[in-house]
Amino acid sequence: MTRTAPDYSALLQDLTGVMPVSRLITDPLRRLAYGTDASFYRLVPQVVAEVRDEAEVKGVLAACRRHGAPVTFRAAGTSLSGQAVSDSVLMILGTGWTQAVVEDEGKRIRLQPGVIGAEANRRLAAFARKIGPDPASIDSCKIGGIAANNASGMCCGTSDNSYQTVMSMRLVLADGTLVDTGNPESVAAFRASHAELLSRLDDMGRRVRDDETLAGRIRHKFAIKNTTGYSLNALVDFTDPLDILTHLMIGSEGTLGFIAEITYRTVPEHAHKASALLLFPDIAEACRAVVALKQAPVSAVELMDRASLRCVEDKPGMPAQIRGLADGVTSLLVEARGETAEALAANLAEIGRVLSGVTTLFPPAFTDDPYEYGTLWKIRKGLFPALGAVRKVGTTVIIEDVAFPIESLAAATTDLEHLCRKHGYDEAIIFGHALDGNLHFTFTQDFGIKEEVDRYARFMDEVAELVVNKYDGSLKAEHGTGRNMAPFVEMEWGTEATALMWDIKGLLDPLGLLNPGVLLDKDPRAHLNNLKPLPAADSLVDTCIECGFCERMCPSHGLTLSPRQRITSWREISRRTAANENSDELRRLYDYQGIDTCAACGLCATACPVGIETGRLTKSLRGRRLGSGAHAVGQWASRHYGAAMAATRFGLGAAALVSRLAGPSAMAAMASGLRTLSGGRTPKLGEHLPTAADFAPPANAPSGERVVYFPTCAARTMGPASGDPEKDSLPTVMTRVLARAGFGVVIPDGVENLCCGQAFESKGLQATADAKAAELEAALFKASDHGRLPIVMDASACAWRMKTYLGERLKVVDSVEFLHDAALPRLSPTPQDAPVLVHVNCGARKQGLDDKMVGLAKACAKTAIVPEAVGCCGFAGDKGFTNPELNDHALRHLAPQVPQGCEAGYSSNRTCEIGLADHADVPYRSIVYLLDRTTR
Template structure:
């Protein structure tokens, strides 16, 4: 037995994996790494599967079921794995339909239907339908990664279900296969069709006949207990078996959570959306007042009526989103009402809605949002709710488990008051948000799942909450399904007769109980299989980074990932995260998988090697350390930091990969090369260059950057002061990349800063932020380098002098990484607070500066680290001020990402990431269009993969400040002193040349 399959569970996994691999089931994996990736979904639960199968076609699904039947192994179907109730994890075989089994099979714009495979992502279907002016009505907040199969499994609803219904309302026909291998088509059926199917016999005839008898025997229960209001999703949707509902087996199957059969294809209904929409935001004193106002507002026929309270907005950190929040109507809760119709009628309808809201007690005002960009930012808060609500403003953790209850809308206010009172009795807190228009609430609660006492309280609270929802005529689940979180509570909502009916329904479909056992009927306990085991201490792992936001606890940091799966989004319009997943579309290359394996490492049962784990090393391999996840992940998972931490310990005392030496030590090598740049460049251009690359682990296809003939520091320290310095001093951070390879960028920065009225200083000596050592996990060296940088910058920073960075990756390192790396060092924190980008400085400290007008057009590539730490808002504002017609590309990461894209094993992924948006956009840009790219990596990728050159913002501005005579860069005069050198005498105040203007 190999080391991958140790112990009884490992032996069983090996047996099942071998059998599946021999049976033509598609791609099969049973190694601990894959099993760990699929051990959890977006819920509180964890079950380690024996194997994971990635079917490419329907035959693979049928073959996998045959193997599992033979081996008596249960099967769990999985789409994006974003289920919050635990129904996408299982201890048998997991079938991931999202990777390959995800095609659009047909789209009929006249019939307004589409036929899809279950793994298709909703947004992919929406893009195809949009070409015909159509869309699929159900649109959950996970629309960018959830699959149609998963939506059918949970009967997903979404923001616009108020107008367009649940998934079940939009399903026309399903083709499904049972655990026993019977393939059936499901849809609405007449009595004559039922008789014909039953008469034909066979397994299909048996199935339909028994289901028809079930419905005939239980008409009273179906009519009185089921389908009472739109968001009654808990249990099976047996009301669709009623004759007046056309005995619609497709709709009855929808919401069955993978317990009855597996979807092979689905035909769904498409709708034509209204020609125009507008968002109206209504403020209220509290969430109770917002809930009470719902019913009168429904008379205005909104497409959506969503609610959220201030506890959710308080945890938003992204600057542009916070700016949108700050302009909301006063109050501690809001309703987002979307109206749809003809553009001409919407202003009047919006005004009428605001007027109705004003009559509601506790209303604080209304605001019609005409700016669509601003509306999207506000909607993003609601879409990210499941992630945002996972951390409270004080940093404490909150959990799903009771986040999906629904009541008839007229009961929402009273239910919310009693529910909050119940939470208060248990000492719980949580942010409330959800589909107020349909009485559906989402709330993540700060359960204590780390102790036996806390888990017992969680169990008791769940039972009382179930009784409360039943008392209000509601449903335990309003759209997420019951899963393991609520299945055991269903008897508190339904009568024994209804529960027996559910069991009979399940047994007709799946008499072997082979599909997702323990869900809905014969349930698993509410507090079983919890991801956090109160009886198990995580491995004691000493870390280098401080993890202040997680109480210094690395295990707690890794469990920030709650599985909402935003990192699996392939649409570049949603941010940077996650570049490698967008290329490979493989779960292992998602932020979620990386965080999960790191968490499994801290548990120490499935992955037992701690920091030496090869499974964790391999899953981190394609992480670009772009830091996109630090801002794009709603919970702020920062895999770049976790990766640096892991690599530090993993290779400690061992030989490292070659790139860790060649590129991790690049700043030191560059300092050496700068003493003799001519010979160094000659070597890199000689016949020995391929050998240099091979020894350094660098891709043969990459051209090595050339060292500048003269570093920026040597130029700066031989120049005379210039400018009035009326705004006072700034410290220009001299990063290693621009200093040694593109000093013209730093020289341009000096020109701009001096023209704006600042006196430019640079740190004494030759400093480095330590970035390359951080990204390669050489944290001991990184800390020493970082301490030197902090010592040089801290006196100025503490005196209120801004530190201006021109290389975004280094600016981000000073701003966020060094305070974490040097945890507790107040000097590092001061440097972080003082560090700004060029645009931020000019916008904040020089708003009256007469910026040059540049009548030009540009495309801009936002560096990933800038996206993560400061955003592009200041740059965009400055460019507008200068009259530049700029288009900020939604390109995500350029793909080069420092050392990543130079490494031999990463070249193809690096290029593929760049080719998704950035590089084609650059090639398509007109020759007169500037390509703005502040990042050295971004400019390098552009230069090496296109015939264009990237321009730094500082270069663009400096070019416009040059004399009309066309004076070339490097001429004129400039100013400069060395920070910390007293009055600037000596080497810090010598004559020289630089940019200038008359």
Template structure:
């Protein structure tokens, strides 16, 4: 039965100007996976672990590469036993398996047309071992999360790719990813101590156990690895080739040097698994050696006249003790100007042939850092610098510099012509020849009309550049193929370099393995593959192929979609921060699905199916908080498009009702407070039962549930006076309706009372206007797509802010972070130009910034509240106030941001409309809260505090409420 007031999925239509594409998914896909295959897999896994709908298959068909292959089914095993059963099923039924984790790989190594196994969903968990010298981890752990945990012990993992914030450790191991500071001796191949692996046979091997145990489980494989070891060792020319090729970065091919570096087959297998890209088995656990993390750092931009001049200083800088030395040519830096806050405007006028080195230095103490700075300065004494050498030590400056370096991939991709792919090449030259190699690459790029932009890890000879072909056009495909041939000649024949340094082989470079390695080594790689995977069930054609045109097949089209999301390069950086990532889909997958809708014909039955499945997965479950824009290299806010869809689906009756509610919002406030009084009388269980019954009849996106304890009704606002006030205090409507948690101690002041009292104590009194009732920032209407209601509230509040502040004579403080952010950004967008200009004169501050700027230094602290869990909300992150929030909380005790703290999914009332969103979004944070032995819990947004209490069970309060108690004068008895 269709619920009342349910939206019509088809109303989102297709993106404007859509035309059918040749690579559109077939109409038959509307039925999803083969029912027989699904039935078989559901005997191994639970139903929710088998993703078989059309939208599931398409969502997982794309990754960060230019390729697309639609899997037959997607499965999410929970443990080794289920993985073993999947391996045996594939062997028995002649199926193939390909593994995927974060989907950030750039060469197509995580795509298949058969069974796709997601190792990110359930294979999580890590522990720091042996005083920080090692990390035990599962493959689904995000590398950035691991690095954050290890940093507390003063150590880190060697690999630090630009995708650290999203890539999983499983992917880092499988690709032998490098990064800015990762020397060859610190990469995964050299730092992995042991691992557990599920082989194609289904056997689980622990490479930390004895060789005899391995031989007992896999006698034939054990014997074959010994045979290959001896064959390689008896070929001196081959041994020399392997040592030379792997003395620099090289992920193009199988690590045959494992047969030289290790003696026993089990240890050889341990090394072979690194850089294997899933063709040998699934890594389910790994123990990895760490390296010291310098406690003191500094960075500098070294600007030089040309590329070769810059390159000649790389070795001296590294010898002086630099941690990293990145090379960027002038056109790259010019692109950064205006797109990154830390980009120097002077870069816009750099000579075209200029180049820069981004240098990072580090030391165990201040003295060591000073010595490194002196040595680096000395190394550059003879340089013709285009700007003075300046070593920055502030965290902000260093963070800004690396944001430029890591964000250039997305920036360049966002500026590409419509319909073109963005292909990132990744080559390695002998480090001493990096300048000459880079110059040759620039000449080649110019000849083919590709962007003349080269950058990379100069210290290791590893360079990246970008190609922008329209792969839907035969001419562009032919040009791309010719370019790769010419590039191979430069890298392999002229410099004896590597065609892939850190991004893996995938399908993109698999046809070039024979050329790079020669027939002898190439056939030995096939021998290893046949030994470990005799039936060929794992990752066919990935890394090893006999199809010399494989890299020119299965390109994905990139049809035009909504402007707000059209620049997406499908890198996946948004995924770890999305609150719906574990319950439905992510921002990248929303865009991937929207692009498939654009590929389809208007009459396609698959289009209708995708729209229907997208309703809940994509639209209803989007928190629309913009957290994806924070993580995205080009600030794409997918939530904006979801709000557009909600607006398109809003019926005239609903829109009219929403506008009426906006005009009568003061009455709504009274009704909510009265409802909370009734809830206290009737009990939450009674209301929950009534809500459940109602939600079976009415669209759940309209009628809230009661998923947890309800707060008390807000008390009357405290009395204040305009005279002498240093700021207007606008209590957000959420704080005029909802009071403290019912579980809070009675001595906790309501938030408005606490803020007024803090202002009085600090000598900066605030004034609450008498007529604030009914005013709202408009976010409740904006998030649901009710444009008219939003515009009404925005205009009403803007006029009141001007009147209250006397046209900006005194600032306005707001006590809910999401409301502050909405007033600063979204509200401005819908005002008429003249009113917008007037409102710009009003300084709008979040109360956290006000506390940090004007209050905390004037308050004596009388009580320490111990260990405090701090939840920086999405809006706090948007406004870049997380450090301020921590500073305020630290006045009250020891403030800590729990592991996994991100968007809580509350999104205003969404926690009551879809509690499953918040429950999923906060899973990791909830575990951290339980294990953290916290004494207090704070945030700065009432709906987030309520949502966190509902799903985590802890009483969160605004940091101002805690600060009031911490600074409350002791009353003498």
């Protein structure tokens, strides 16, 4: 369809009547950043509209209709086929789309589209239930995308996906109509207002059901996994046109309407499970086993070819049996589950009986040990990132998914391997959900060279020929049609069925404005357009595959940029610089959005498939941005560190004096006024600003079991807040608790001048930071009797920094870890009645101390609450003073979760505790204070 280009200036003006200008994104940096999803396509939107409720969705759609502007809906942007990008209007989910309501004792759950899939399962865990779809990206993808793509996964097959488990939905159609298919009044109104639409759907369904050939073809196509084109099975599975409409929305990829809420029928989540890695001499024998296991009580069977195993066999923690295998060896990772231990045992016995009829290289050995089967599943989950991490800079990783009838799986896998080699994709690996005949094949591709694009085009043509004409399979099994298979829909489905899909599109989106180019496209080369470049940017981030898994961890996501968006933007700036193109405006915008508002907390690396810590790039760029004068100041501060800390204590003391005389609120108001007058140049000082710490190195008391205690800079400088009932400094309380537990504390000599370097590193002064860390290492080495004694640090960020810097040279222990493991067993806390809040900060999370922090709190308080949707606090050392908007955004969900009568919040980083206290309006302290209070 040829369109007249919309007047986006007029559209933008129109949109200002729908929503605040602050949520209409038009600057070139963020438009570029939002023009990226997990696929290998890029389109840069003209406008990004961050909608927060159904009224705004309807308003944006109305404005787009008036101006003839296409619009694309986006949830998490983890889709792999280009469904979530647009060169027109991109509608993204803002806050307010995260409601999850569990009903009927967990048998049903009502979800808004912004809920992350894993969060829905957390809500259902208490009922031993889960949602049916289980995509590999469930920790990051959102319900809107899961439903719109009919995403499945390793266990749900074709029986528990969104199509099979949807009960009702609230949806907004292209004409702006809102209908709730689970609400009788809404349904009645819709049947009256849209009688013609429903009549035409009814007629479509009748015609298809009356055509035995076409109906049979549809049933055959959906007997295996299939997300190619629309869910035509809705026309044969249902007779009520409203049910047809509901199920057509599943897998429609935002081309038919907006899913504002979906109610799922949930499925059991069995507590008992066991897994085994089975090795077969060749693909044929492995597939014989798959056919046999199809009738066995298994919950998942994952096939991995020899190339798959080879790409992970040398990774840490991989089992020895996958190394050095002969070519052709194929593995099956099998999982069984049971409602009880006895049921699991019975299932394993039946599986063993089935496997006795096939040949394995080693006897099947199932394990129900969580660590052991977790290790086995790391093999499967590590395949995609393993290939992504070793690809050539400038190339992208493509993961395609197809499905074959299970009886053809062996031959189809062999043919697919042959095609990969024929076209020079020698690095390609093949793996997938074998029970469903669903294979993923992953390979690397350079889209910056025309010859390489042509090679890809020839390859995909032959893949389509193989899947469709030789095996009558699905070109898309679970990743959605998207842009890359839209031109092949007619090849798979035939003229009649494809014409039916175009009729559905025309009926529900007559203007063709909803996500054009996705799912259906008459241009046979559309899948070769708008390919995303991945130019070299920095060795710290060049392995990024732009999947978006990092975004849920980032405190600035939704305020400025996420880690993925920072990398995307820096790649474009680097590309322009290398090509001598002007990048001044992007660099100017990146200074604030990319650098200044990055917490550099490192949590993104914990969710990244290839382990990228985007904060390292940010700190490197901060260092490059600093002039020689700033580096000189950093070196001076390092050499005179004790004096710098004394000056900080003096400043805190002065602020505390004002707070005592005028009151904390008045002091904070004065600081706020001064910050406004200075244009943001002075720091934000809140009501919970610390007093000056009363620090004096305690005398060593080596009478007990000796342990080195290093009081960190913040602990030596910042005392409790003015209004906090606790008055002792952290070093005083820590020393007291350790002594109570029978430990003799050793303090390093010259502690006043020592620092781990964290403060310098966060500013980009890496050389100065490492020099301070080396200085601290020497002092700790001496204090610990050449490394014989454990070294306890009272700030988790500093403990993580020194653990990373030292490696195995010295035994550094986080205070949370030491208090939980060593001190708590020697003490007898009396749990207090008053509830407490617990914040597991970034340093503690990166060390895996979540359970120990919460365990300490629960040992000392009858009610310990970890607030939901509160990750990194965004205070980021001193960002809470200089860029308080980051702290405000990160903790926007905290205040409503403070329980009545809450005594305080507890964590293990003094600076984090400042921002947390300001937003919760209760004191926050180190967790050691709670242990001290309850063991006196």
